[in-house]
Amino acid sequence: MNTVVLAGLVFLLVVGGVVALVVRAVRGRDRQDEDGGLDLIPYLLLALFVGAAGFSLAALARASLTPDRLIGRPTGELAGALAGLVVAAPIAYFLGRRQARRRKSYPETPGWPVYLAIIELVFLIAFLAAVAQVAGFLGGDGDRADWTDLVIYGGIVVFHWWAERRERPMGDIGELPRLVGSGVALVALTIGLIGTLEWLFSIAYDALSGLDDIPDPAVAIALTVAGAAIWAWRWLPAWDEEPTVLRNFYVGFVTAFSLTMAIGAGVTMIAKLLTFAFGEGGPAGDHFDGLPLAMAFFIAGAGLWNHHSHRLGPGRTGARRGYEYAMAAAGLGVLVGSTTALVEAAFTPTLAGTNSSATLITIACAVIASGWVWLTFWRKVQAAPRAEEARAFSRRVYLIGMAIVLGLTAAGSLIAVLVVVFRTVLGEVEGGAGSLRVPVTLTLTAGLATWHLFDQIRADGAGRERTASRPFAVTVICSHPGTLGTRFPEEATVRVLYRGDDAGMIDDEMASAIVAAVDGRSSLVWVDESGFRLAAARES
Amino acid sequence: MEEDRRLPGWVLPVVGIVAVVALVLIGLNRSPDQFDPGSPEGAVQSYIAALVAGDFETAATFWAEDDCLPASIEPTEGAPDISATLVSVDGDDAEATVVIGITDNTSDPLNGLYQYQEWFTLVKGEGGWKVRQPSWPYYDQVCEASP
Numbered sequence: 001m002n003t004v005v006l007a008g009l010v011f012l013l014v015v016g017g018v019v020a021l022v023v024r025a026v027r028g029r030d031r032q033d034e035d036g037g038l039d040l041i042p043y044l045l046l047a048l049f050v051g052a053a054g055f056s057l058a059a060l061a062r063a064s065l066t067p068d069r070l071i072g073r074p075t076g077e078l079a080g081a082l083a084g085l086v087v088a089a090p091i092a093y094f095l096g097r098r099q100a101r102r103r104k105s106y107p108e109t110p111g112w113p114v115y116l117a118i119i120e121l122v123f124l125i126a127f128l129a130a131v132a133q134v135a136g137f138l139g140g141d142g143d144r145a146d147w148t149d150l151v152i153y154g155g156i157v158v159f160h161w162w163a164e165r166r167e168r169p170m171g172d173i174g175e176l177p178r179l180v181g182s183g184v185a186l187v188a189l190t191i192g193l194i195g196t197l198e199w200l201f202s203i204a205y206d207a208l209s210g211l212d213d214i215p216d217p218a219v220a221i222a223l224t225v226a227g228a229a230i231w232a233w234r235w236l237p238a239w240d241e242e243p244t245v246l247r248n249f250y251v252g253f254v255t256a257f258s259l260t261m262a263i264g265a266g267v268t269m270i271a272k273l274l275t276f277a278f279g280e281g282g283p284a285g286d287h288f289d290g291l292p293l294a295m296a297f298f299i300a301g302a303g304l305w306n307h308h309s310h311r312l313g314p315g316r317t318g319a320r321r322g323y324e325y326a327m328a329a330a331g332l333g334v335l336v337g338s339t340t341a342l343v344e345a346a347f348t349p350t351l352a353g354t355n356s357s358a359t360l361i362t363i364a365c366a367v368i369a370s371g372w373v374w375l376t377f378w379r380k381v382q383a384a385p386r387a388e389e390a391r392a393f394s395r396r397v398y399l400i401g402m403a404i405v406l407g408l409t410a411a412g413s414l415i416a417v418l419v420v421v422f423r424t425v426l427g428e429v430e431g432g433a434g435s436l437r438v439p440v441t442l443t444l445t446a447g448l449a450t451w452h453l454f455d456q457i458r459a460d461g462a463g464r465e466r467t468a469s470r471p472f473a474v475t476v477i478c479s480h481p482g483t484l485g486t487r488f489p490e491e492a493t494v495r496v497l498y499r500g501d502d503a504g505m506i507d508d509e510m511a512s513a514i515v516a517a518v519d520g521r522s523s524l525v526w527v528d529e530s531g532f533r534l535a536a537a538r539e540s
Numbered sequence: 541m542e543e544d545r546r547l548p549g550w551v552l553p554v555v556g557i558v559a560v561v562a563l564v565l566i567g568l569n570r571s572p573d574q575f576d577p578g579s580p581e582g583a584v585q586s587y588i589a590a591l592v593a594g595d596f597e598t599a600a601t602f603w604a605e606d607d608c609l610p611a612s613i614e615p616t617e618g619a620p621d622i623s624a625t626l627v628s629v630d631g632d633d634a635e636a637t638v639v640i641g642i643t644d645n646t647s648d649p650l651n652g653l654y655q656y657q658e659w660f661t662l663v664k665g666e667g668g669w670k671v672r673q674p675s676w677p678y679y680d681q682v683c684e685a686s687p
Contacts, residue, residue, distance in 0.1 A: 060560065064567030070585045071572050071592060072623030076643035078567045080654070085560060093553055144627055 042099055043111035047118040049092035054123060054156045056084030061148035068144065103167055113169035116177035119160050124184045124230070127153035131188075131226045132219045139218025172244060179250045181234035186254065189227030190304065194296045195220025201292030209285035211292075242508040243319060252322025252394070255308040260330050262301030265294045267369045271362040280358040315513030316384050318394070324377045325398035331374030332402060336409070336445045338366040343441040385519035387489075388512075390460040399460070403453035410446035413439040473537065474518055478504040478527035484511040489520070503529040573626075580636035580662045581629050583669035587660075588640070591677065594619040604663050604670035610679030620677045621645045627657060636662045636669065642676075 063077030103112060130149035137145035164177055199217040206214055239247070269291065276287055312320040342363045381389065389395060416439035473493040476484060481496045484506050488494055504527035506514070514525055514532055522537040575582035583602060590599035600613040627639040638660045658676045662669040 057560070060563050060567070064563040064570065066625070067573060068626035069570060069572045070575075070581075070624040070626050070640055071588050072645075073570060074567050074623050074625075074643065076623055076645045076654070078564055082560075082564065089556065097549065144625075 039099075039102065039106065039109035039111035040114060042095060042102075043115035044118075046092060046095045046099060047115050047122075049088045049095060050119060050156075051122055052084055052088035053092050054152065055126075056081045056088060058126075058149050058152040060085065061152055062146050065148050066144070066146050100167075107167075108171040110171055110173050112167070113171070113173050113176045116160055116164050116169060117180040120157065120177050120181045121184060123153050123156045123160075124181060127157055128184070128188045128223065128226060130154075131222050135218045135222030136216075139216055141216045141218065168240075173246060175239070175241070175244055175247055178234050178239075179246055182231060183250065183254075185227050185231035185234060186304070187227075188223045189231050190300055192220045192223030192225070192227050193300045193303075194293075196224050197296035197299055198293050201295050205289065205292050209288075211289055243313065243317065245318065248318035248322055251308055251311050251319040252326060255305060255312060255319075255323040256326035256330065258301045258304035258308060259327060260301075262298050262305055263369055263373065265297035265301060267365050268294045268362075269298065271365040274361045274365065275358045278357050278361065280361070313509055315509065316388065316392075316516045317509060317512065318392075321381070321389075321392050321394040324381050325394045328374055328377040328381065329398050329402055331370045331372075331377060332449055333405075334366065334370035335374055336406060336442070336449055338363055338370055339445045340438060340441045342367055344438050347437055385516045386460075386463050387520040388516045390463050395460070399453050399457050403450055403457065406446045406453065407450040410443050410450055413442035413446060417443055470520065472518075472520055472522045474523050474525060475537065476506075476514075476525045476527065478506050478525075480505050482506040482511055483508055484514060487511050487515045488518075491520070492518075499527075506532075575626075578668055579629075580631065580638050580669050581626050583662060584638045584640065584660050584671070585626075587671055588622075588624055591615070591620055592622065601667075602669075602671050603674055604665060604672045608673050610674065612680060615677040615679055617678060631662075634664050636664075638662060 059077060060081035063074035063081060099111070099115075102109070127150065130146065130153055134145045134147055134150060160177075168174070169177060195215065196217060199215050199220060202211055202214045205211050243251075272288060272291065272294070276284065309323075312323055342360070345359050345363055381395065417436060420436055420439070471491045471493065473495065474488065475495045475497065477497045477499060478484075479499050479502050481494075482505070485494050485496075506527055510527070510532060514534070517523075517532075517534050518525070524535045524537050526533045526535075572585070575585050577583065577586055587599055587602040590596070590602070596613045596615070596619075603609055622645060623643050625641045627641050628637075629639075630637045639657055640660070641655065641657050643655050660674075660676075661672045663672055664670075
């Protein structure tokens with residue numbers, strides 16, 4: 001009994017201490033921050049306690065309501081869930097009320113969207129996992145169906161959607177919750193769509209030539225339906241503001257990833273066909289049994305790419321740049337890796353006969369496809385006006401990031417080459433040429449790529465200096481210049497002539513496009529309802 | 541207008557407390573589901589019920605005799621104090637695997653397993669489904685497990 005009393009006292013002390021610390025911390029910030037500050041720590045604590053309360057409530061509901069109890073009352077589960085709720089729920093409630101009051105005074109603090117994004121990430125994933133579990137059970141392939149998880153996790157997500165609509169997050173990262181929700185739902189939709197399409201193609205393939213294993217569609221269909229519904233709710237409605245850095249990153253990344261997925265699947269199918277054409281495939285039924293999955297990947301990737309590529313925006317938007325540089329990076333990285341693999345496959349000695357042409361054909365397809373991807377997207381970005389392009393953040397990330405990664409790869413490979421060379425020179429290893437194939441190839445390919453990247457970094461720097469040293473004048477005829485004046489470099493002298501009507505408004509997107517088109521040269525710009533036109537002017 | 545549509549501050553905690561109390565009451569008043577004793581899950585239910593009740597002789601009647609059996613019918617730590625749920629049943633007419641989720645009511649939650657799963661392999665015999673090589677709760681074994 002004494003132990004119970006002592007445990008109770010310790011429990012109260014711990015909970016009281018945590019509450020006191022939280023209250024003291026947030027009161028201290030009240031006094032310090034006249035503008036509300038970041039307000040991150042209270043919101044992170046709120047997310048922590050809401051998470052603990054949510055998962056405890058789900059455990060409580062599972063213990064009380066889900067079927068198939070074999071023996072005994074669920075006192076252990078109830079005790080654990082109640083303990084979590086008793087600690088987390090009151091703190092979450094009072095912290096939530098306190099933050100709601102602060103939002104009235106400081107509506108633009110980034111803590112609110114960060115909190116909503118964390119909750120959306122955690123509980124949307126939990127909800128979709130519950131969807132998959134229940135669907136698997138209903139499809140006869142799952143262990144159990146904790147349907148209460150659907151209700152609790154779904155309820156928490158919907159409650160926070162409602163809170164978000166009531167008090168819309170503002171500021172630079174106000175879009176974060178919607179983007180996180182769109183991303184999580186898109187992943188579920190993609191997994192579900194691939195599974196569903198694979199199931200359909202497998203049925204068709206089975207009818208044609210027989211298939212050992214047709215996947216169970218229940219989970220895939222459920223994820224498709226749930227993912228599509230949530231994605232449509234979070235992504236498709238019109239956005240209030242112009243694209244932010246976050247949305248540009250999201251659109252660029254998803255577009256690049258989906259195209260990579262489609263190209264990867266396409267290359268796999270082409271390699272399968274070529275391998276079979278060269279007589280290396282064996283029986284057709286067995287050789288092509290991976291086609292249903294490859295076709296599913298291809299269609300899902302192509303569909304996602306088609307949708308998101310139309311949302312990259314016209315002109316050199318941040319999203320388009322991100323997409324093109326991400327594709328160039330993927331192409332260059334795979335080109336270096338697959339070229340090395342091809343050399344290794346081509347020159348590896350065999351015990352009998354020749355090297356497998358199936359392997360060679362597959363890797364050669366990867367080399368050709370990645371080379372084509374890199375060249376295509378590198379030419380696209382090089383065709384853009386250089387003055388603004390050289391300053392673009394995504395270009396710097398691509399050039400510097402890839403230069404570091406590939407440079408380190410080349411340096412590591414060179415070390416491996418030199419180790420073998422020195423050991424041979426010192427007489428410890430004989431006939432070590434075979435072990436040099438991969439490191440030598442990797443040193444050459446990664447080294448060449450690194451040299452190319454550093455060359456571009458140097459060229460961009462020289463271009464920036466040249467552009468920076470030359471003043472130019474731009475005359476813009478429009479209804480309202482928007483942020484255009486702030487987007488030109490310091491060397492520009494911008495003169496605005498007002499049209500006197502509303503047909504020539506300049507939004508952020510058009511401002512970027514105008515700056516890119518002017519490209520550091522003296523110009524006349526005319527804006528009307530059809531967009532903008534540009535004419536060269538005499539240099540000042 | 542927006543302000544008028546907001547719920548009073550007490551509504552959410554009251555609804556939450558009522559929901560939690562209701563769930564606790566439902567949970568405390570739940571009795572175990574009754575599975576068909578002729579089914580694998582029903583056999584496991586009867587077996588565990590006998591163990592929890594301390595009726596080890598009855599529990600031992602659920603052991604398949606063609607396998608490695610414990611030295612004593614009494615578990616090393618006596619009758620388990622647990623509650624259990626059925627997780628999954630898999631198998632055919634001759635052999636089945638039953639997975640159950642166990643919550644140990646006596647374990648110290650800060651020092652060891654609290655909730656875990658156990659696998660029971662059952663074979664169909666003359667007297668119904670029998671447990672092969674009982675490994676839960678812990679018994680002192682007299683022989684190594686045979687394949």
